[in-house]
Amino acid sequence: xxxxxxxxxxxxxxxxxxxxxxxxxxxxxxxxxxxxxxxxxxxxxxxxxxxxxxxx
Amino acid sequence: xxxxxxxxxxxxxxxxxxxxxxxxxxxxxxxxxxxxxxxxxxxxxxxxxxxxxxxxxxxxxxxxxxxxxxxxxxxxxxxxxxxxxxxxxxxxxxxxxxxxxxxxxxxxxxxxxxxxxxxxxxxxxxxxxxxxxxxxxxxxxxxxxxxxxxxxxxxxx
Numbered sequence: 001x002x003x004x005x006x007x008x009x010x011x012x013x014x015x016x017x018x019x020x021x022x023x024x025x026x027x028x029x030x031x032x033x034x035x036x037x038x039x040x041x042x043x044x045x046x047x048x049x050x051x052x053x054x055x056x
Numbered sequence: 057x058x059x060x061x062x063x064x065x066x067x068x069x070x071x072x073x074x075x076x077x078x079x080x081x082x083x084x085x086x087x088x089x090x091x092x093x094x095x096x097x098x099x100x101x102x103x104x105x106x107x108x109x110x111x112x113x114x115x116x117x118x119x120x121x122x123x124x125x126x127x128x129x130x131x132x133x134x135x136x137x138x139x140x141x142x143x144x145x146x147x148x149x150x151x152x153x154x155x156x157x158x159x160x161x162x163x164x165x166x167x168x169x170x171x172x173x174x175x176x177x178x179x180x181x182x183x184x185x186x187x188x189x190x191x192x193x194x195x196x197x198x199x200x201x202x203x204x205x206x207x208x209x210x211x212x213x
Contacts (some may be wrong), residue, residue, distance in 0.1 A: 013165065014145040022108050023132070024099035028077075031097045038097045039076055047156060047190055048123045049075040051057060051136075052109065053090070 060140045060148075072189070075121075078108055092140040101189050104109050123151050131155050162207045164191045170210050 023040040026033045039048045057075055064070045075096050082103035090098055101108040106118075109116030115133045116122070117159040123132040134144050162170045164177040177193050181199050191199045193206035 007130060020122075020124055020130065021128050022099070022111070024108075026097040027100060028094065028096065028098035030095045032095065033097050035196050036086055039074070039100060043074050043076075046072045046074045047070070047126065047127065047131075047152065048106075049073065049076050049195075050112065050124070051075055051096075052112070052116050052120045053077055053079050 057140060058096050060145065061096060063145075064148070064152070068149065069151070071154055073152065073156070078116075080106060088118060099177060121148075122160060124147065125155050126157070161190050162210055165208075166190070172211070175204060175207055175211075178207060 021040055025039045026038050026042075028034055029054055033042055036042050039046070039050075057077070061073070061075045064073050077090060077094070077096050077098045079090065079098060079100050080103050081100045106116075112120075112122055115130075117135070119136045121134050121136055122130060125131045132147070132156075134147055136144055157166050160168065160170065162174060164174040164181070168171070178199065181188060181191055182201070182204075187197075187199045188212075191203060193203040196202075
């Protein structure tokens with residue numbers, strides 16, 4: 001019984017987690033982080049805002 | 057968008073916020089257009105799968121701005137259909153007001169007090185070769201034993 005409860009808690013934690021992440025090279029040559037991987041690891045201590053453009 | 061980030065950092069004091077632009081690899085014009093007018097970081101979502109947009113769905117759409125906290129949890133989103141309007145700016149500021157941590161130098165675990173737990177975390181940072189802005193006590197760009205000594209001095213004083 002306890003095992004079932006523990007499993008359901010662990011399972012629900014995975015379902016309801018809302019964490020996002022990616023780590024890609026900054027391609028903007030005028031950015032201060034050009035060539036570094038963002039947002040992880042460079043901006044880990046930051047509140048990050050992610051703007052989705054329609055262009056490539 | 058670049059101007060808005062400057063406003064948040066310089067006028068409002070939210071130094072540790074960043075706006076990252078997410079383009080798509082299948083269209084070539086974005087990079088040059090964007091980079092000519094902005095100093096924001098720019099990453100490319102890989103076409104055709106577009107895994108970042110998939111991850112942020114349903115908010116990974118045209119002109120959406122998604123706000124995440126320090127742990128990568130979504131704390132807000134807004135679609136900027138008419139640019140960064142006054143109401144959009146106020147919305148973002150209200151989110152930051154509730155979630156932004158004003159970090160204290162030496163408070164490595166951000167619990168608003170400096171104690172032995174911060175030293176333990178500081179030692180761990182050094183052992184794994186990691187860095188954190190509020191752990192770099194002497195602002196020399198590296199976290200090492202000199203920073204531990206300064207935190208110890210704060211605790212003892």
